[in-house]
Amino acid sequence: MTNSENERDAEAPRAAWCDQESLHVRLADGREIVTPLWWYPRLLAASQAERNTIELMYSGIHWPDLDEDLSIKGMLRGAKAPGATPPKEAAA
16 A cells, blocks of 8 residues: 555545534544534535434535545645635625
8 A cells, every 4th residue: 555545545535424503523533523514605504403414424514415535635724715704704
């Protein structure tokens, strides 16, 4: 197995869930990524049930009810969805 295959396996999602403010993803190597929901406007606008209807993929997460996909690599880079606005700026 190459280093990139080992890294990819370590970054595979094993669990994912949303609370009222954040998306949580637990990776195969034990790390947990937590990002604010405002980074992903579709998730922010969704119901709690829609947010938590999640399919884990090898390199990311899929929300079938929302047609939304996020990659683990993007989350680790801190990539926000286009048009994501922090709550304080959105209220201004």
